[in-house]
Amino acid sequence: MGLLSDCLEGGGGLAVVTGGLGSGKTELLRQCADRAVEAGALVLSASAVWSEQSLAGGVLEQLAQSARPQPELAHRMGELIASCATLRPDHPRSARLLHQLCTTVLELSQRHPVVVSIDDVQFADSVSRQFLLQLRRRIFLSRVLLLLSEWEHSHSLPLRQHAEGNERQACHIRLGPLGEAQIKAMLTEHVGRATAAKLAPLWSRWSGGNRMLVRSMIDDLVAGEAADEWRLGPTAAGSVLAALHRWEPSIPAVVRAMAVLGDGHPVDFVARLVEVSTEVAQQLVGFLDTSGLVLGGSFRHPGVRAAVLESLSTTERAALHGRAAEVLYRCGEDATTVATHLLAHGRLDDEQARWAVDVLRVAAEQALAADDVDAAIRYLELALPAAEGPQRLEVNRVLVRAWWRINPAASAVHLEPLHAAMSTGELAGRDVVILLWHALWTGDHDTVAEVLRLCRENPDVLDVQSAAELRIVCQFHGVDLEPVEVGAAQSVVDPWAEAAHALGQFWTTRFDRRAVAAAEHVLKSSRPGETAPEMVATALLVLTFAGDAGSAEHWCGRVIDEAVNGRVRTWQAFFEVVRAHLTLRRGDPATAFRLASSALDLLPTQGWGVSIGYPAAVLFTALTELGDRHRLEELLRLPVPKAMFDTIVGLFYLHARGHAHLACGRALAAISDFQQCGLLMERWGADLPLVAPWRLDLAEANIALGRRDAARDLVTEQLTRPGIGRWTRGIAMRVLAELSEADERVSLLRKSLELLKSCGDGLALARTQRRLDEARGGATDDGPARRPGRGSVAVLSDSERRVAELAATGHTNREISALLYITVSTVEQHLTRVYRKLGVKGRAELPRDLAPLGI
Numbered sequence: 006m007g008l009l010s011d012c013l014e015g016g017g018g019l020a021v022v023t024g025g026l027g028s029g030k031t032e033l034l035r036q037c038a039d040r041a042v043e044a045g046a047l048v049l050s051a052s053a054v055w056s057e058q059s060l061a062g063g064v065l066e067q068l069a070q071s072a073r074p075q076p077e078l079a080h081r082m083g084e085l086i087a088s089c090a091t092l093r094p095d096h097p098r099s100a101r102l103l104h105q106l107c108t109t110v111l112e113l114s115q116r117h118p119v120v121v122s123i124d125d126v127q128f129a130d131s132v133s134r135q136f137l138l139q140l141r142r143r144i145f146l147s148r149v150l151l152l153l154s155e156w157e158h159s160h161s162l163p164l165r166q167h168a169e170g171n172e173r174q175a176c177h178i179r180l181g182p183l184g185e186a187q188i189k190a191m192l193t194e195h196v197g198r199a200t201a202a203k204l205a206p207l208w209s210r211w212s213g214g215n216r217m218l219v220r221s222m223i224d225d226l227v228a229g230e231a232a233d234e235w236r237l238g239p240t241a242a243g244s245v246l247a248a249l250h251r252w253e254p255s256i257p258a259v260v261r262a263m264a265v266l267g268d269g270h271p272v273d274f275v276a277r278l279v280e281v282s283t284e285v286a287q288q289l290v291g292f293l294d295t296s297g298l299v300l301g302g303s304f305r306h307p308g309v310r311a312a313v314l315e316s317l318s319t320t321e322r323a324a325l326h327g328r329a330a331e332v333l334y335r336c337g338e339d340a341t342t343v344a345t346h347l348l349a350h351g352r353l354d355d356e357q358a359r360w361a362v363d364v365l366r367v368a369a370e371q372a373l374a375a376d377d378v379d380a381a382i383r384y385l386e387l388a389l390p391a392a393e394g395p396q397r398l399e400v401n402r403v404l405v406r407a408w409w410r411i412n413p414a415a416s417a418v419h420l421e422p423l424h425a426a427m428s429t430g431e432l433a434g435r436d437v438v439i440l441l442w443h444a445l446w447t448g449d450h451d452t453v454a455e456v457l458r459l460c461r462e463n464p465d466v467l468d469v470q471s472a473a474e475l476r477i478v479c480q481f482h483g484v485d486l487e488p489v490e491v492g493a494a495q496s497v498v499d500p501w502a503e504a505a506h507a508l509g510q511f512w513t514t515r516f517d518r519r520a521v522a523a524a525e526h527v528l529k530s531s532r533p534g535e536t537a538p539e540m541v542a543t544a545l546l547v548l549t550f551a552g553d554a555g556s557a558e559h560w561c562g563r564v565i566d567e568a569v570n571g572r573v574r575t576w577q578a579f580f581e582v583v584r585a586h587l588t589l590r591r592g593d594p595a596t597a598f599r600l601a602s603s604a605l606d607l608l609p610t611q612g613w614g615v616s617i618g619y620p621a622a623v624l625f626t627a628l629t630e631l632g633d634r635h636r637l638e639e640l641l642r643l644p645v646p647k648a649m650f651d652t653i654v655g656l657f658y659l660h661a662r663g664h665a666h667l668a669c670g671r672a673l674a675a676i677s678d679f680q681q682c683g684l685l686m687e688r689w690g691a692d693l694p695l696v697a698p699w700r701l702d703l704a705e706a707n708i709a710l711g712r713r714d715a716a717r718d719l720v721t722e723q724l725t726r727p728g729i730g731r732w733t734r735g736i737a738m739r740v741l742a743e744l745s746e747a748d749e750r751v752s753l754l755r756k757s758l759e760l761l762k763s764c765g766d767g768l769a770l771a772r773t774q775r776r777l778d779e780a781r782g783g784a785t786d787d788g789p790a791r792r793p794g795r796g797s798v799a800v801l802s803d804s805e806r807r808v809a810e811l812a813a814t815g816h817t818n819r820e821i822s823a824l825l826y827i828t829v830s831t832v833e834q835h836l837t838r839v840y841r842k843l844g845v846k847g848r849a850e851l852p853r854d855l856a857p858l859g860i
Contacts, residue, residue: 012046012120019141019175020151020177021178024180025156025292025295026248026296026298027216028181028216028295031125034122034124034154045117047118047119048071049072050068051067051071051122052125053127053129054251055128057130058130062087081109082109088102100135103139107140110140118148119149122153157292188209192205192223210305211232211306213297215297217244218241218244222238245309261325262329263290264310265322268302277336290302323349324350327350330343330344334361340364340365343364344368347384347387348384351387361388363396365388368380369407376571376572378411398423401423402436409439410573411573413446414611420440432459434466437471437475440452441479445484445615446616450651453484470501474505477509477539481543483656483689508523508547520547524543524545527540528560533567534573538575538580542580545587548560550695565580578604578605578612581601585601589627591767592814594626594627595627595631598624600623610643615652625664634668641662641666657697660698660699667706676706676710694732694733695732700723701719704717724741734760735756735758738754739754739773739776743776747780751777754777778852801839808832839851
């Protein structure tokens with residue numbers, strides 16, 4: 006402190022301390038004042054505040070109050086300051102009074118040194134500034150030391166003073182940011198060297214060397230609330246806010262604007278939001294950059310931005326977001342960014358509504374393309390109340406598509422504008438397919454008829470892909486499409502039209518290898534949320550029933566993965582059922598039950614519409630195979646929509662429910678379900694044994710009732726129908742075996758096995774194998790002399806029987822381990838005991854008639 010020493014020895018001086026926000030200027034002035042008091046000097050101190058700039062003589066009053074150790078001086082200064090405050094700064098008497106005040110201070114310095122310390126001098130009022138200018142010119146011949154602190158980059162009083170005086174006698178002190186070594190040294194005083202060395206680089210980056218922030222971060226660290234990559238501790242956050250609000254309103258206003266806009270926006274956007282010139286905004290951002298809190302127009306630490314946002318009331322923050330949205334829109338910012346601010350604003354003002362509705366709709370479409378369905382729905386629901394005319398139709402269109410992805414039932418309230426648009430001829434392309442899809446999904450037959458009439462009267466309303474989807478969706482739901490010339494104006498050789506025609510053959514059971522090729526092309530070209538799930542499901546079923554179950558499972562897994570990644574919950578749920586269906590055909594009812602159950606957890610029951618029958622059908626079949634009568638009874642009580650029974654899904658459901666009734670001993674109830682299947686197919690003019698071989702089902706139910714002749718007639722009728730496939734013939738052979746003598750039964754069951762082996766239906770194959778094992782046990786010309794019979798199975802424990810049943814149906818030890826939640830070693834121990842108790846050498850000799858107990 007050379008200047009203080011000079012002052013004590015009789016020479017006045019001037020020290021100007023500059024720095025950014027939180028750089029330590031105030032602390033340095035306080036330390037200098039303390040040293041001066043210790044040295045016997047009289048210290049007159051004041052701190053200028055932006056809000057008191059209009060208070061004439063405000064800084065001088067603080068100086069007078071600090072002179073209380075010298076009552077006479079304080080009284081004299083008070084009188085002069087009071088007189089000055091009543092006059093304008095340019096009044097001749099004002100200059101005389103200020104001269105007297107300076108003389109008073111100079112006379113006092115003859116008795117002992119005087120230090121005049123003023124913090125944030127850039128905020129001093131005009132009267133106090135005049136006093137400082139006068140004092141500045143006269144201090145070098147006295148024992149007066151003038152200590153001033155000011156902003157860096159400010160254009161305040163001291164700059165003019167510097168030009169007037171002897172620069173050799175003025176001292177300029179610039180407080181820059183702390184270096185990493187300095188931060189490490191400060192940390193070492195509170196934590197170990199190793200911790201300080203680890204934290205110093207991080208803190209240097211987070212704080213920009215801001216002294217105030219580093220000190221408050223240390224306080225938080227000591228209190229156990231240390232900062233991390235995303236948040237500041239409470240002391241640090243509070244100190245930042247307090248420091249910001251010490252300055253003129255333009256500084257916190259710029260900070261709030263930066264916080265609301267987020268990182269990466271140019272200073273011009275900040276200027277527009279704060280309503281200042283770009284030049285002023287650049288100066289203020291530059292000041293914040295000097296403080297270390299900001300780097301390149303962005304906050305160094307996200308915790309600073311968070312603290313600023315949290316300091317705003319809900320109303321203040323919403324208003325800022327609303328203004329930010331308009332600024333960004335006027336500047337041509339992208340729709341998603343603008344929509345995010347509109348969403349934070351929470352409503353559309355009348356002026357905003359004129360442009361904001363379209364911005365929100367475009368942002369929603371972008372969100373859907375990026376698989377962010379939740380964001381899309383939020384944008385659209387904000388836009389909807391303000392949308393009018395064509396805008397309202399567009400918003401509803403996208404809302405329907407968005408809700409369709411995650412819960413079709415929720416989109417129903419947005420369908421009315423689409424209905425109205427269809428009646429006026431404004432609906433076309435995919436919107437027609439979506440409207441039809443919803444109508445089919447919910448069983449709205451009137452709308453289905455209306456959409457098909459539209460397509461019949463206006464064939465060009467659909468593009469080729471939409472026409473292809475409409476055809477498959479209708480066939481999946483059992484709607485007769487023949488009278489409708491879908492896409493009549495389009496070429497029949499179009500690839501989409503060819504693919505739809507080939508796939509559609511599946512629902513007539515006349516599909517061939519062309520359908521398999523079409524299925525693979527459709528699977529490669531479909532995307533979750535953009536293609537009707539029925540089209541993809543048909544492609545998977547084509548692969549499955551063509552005997553390519555492995556490829557079907559591979560594609561199904563890919564479809565589900567894409568649905569999960571794209572957050573298209575409707576697809577994910579639907580294809581979990583498809584996967585369960587494929588797993589069931591592979592002969593794994595326990596896993597199929599788990600997959601179908603998880604699908605129902607993904608989508609609420611009402612969200613399934615008429616398609617609820619599909620997961621229910623898989624569950625019925627799985628539980629029937631597992632022998633779980635208790636859960637079958639529960640499932641039989643599941644309410645299903647009446648409209649479901651007019652669809653293909655209804656056939657799946659009736660077929661599976663009928664066999665559940667049979668398993669529970671209700672043969673008459675089963676017959677009712679199987680007969681309804683037959684009536685539906687007759688009404689549609691189609692026979693779909695791949696979906697529900699109702700004649701063979703009825704034959705099994707009649708066997709249960711002892712009506713063997715009726716059962717034989719039904720099997721014969723099925724076998725004599727044209728175009729019967731290997732799968733249907735294989736099932737028929739098994740049922741016919743039930744009606745035959747023991748020796749003939751073995752032969753028929755062998756034929757059934759041979760036919761089913763090429764179809765990839767492990768479940769049907771296992772059923773036939775069990776019947777064949779039973780038949781061999783009673784035949785005279787085949788089978789070993791001693792085979793374990795049903796009676797010997799009773800010696801097994803429940804856990805052993807579960808393991809044995811799975812092993813008998815072809816599961817590996819590892820698969821059994823996963824299904825039963827036991828270790829592979831435990832599986833091996835169970836099997837060893839099973840072989841010993843049943844007197845067999847291995848799993849190949851296990852009886853196939855082990856009663857399934859459920860898993």
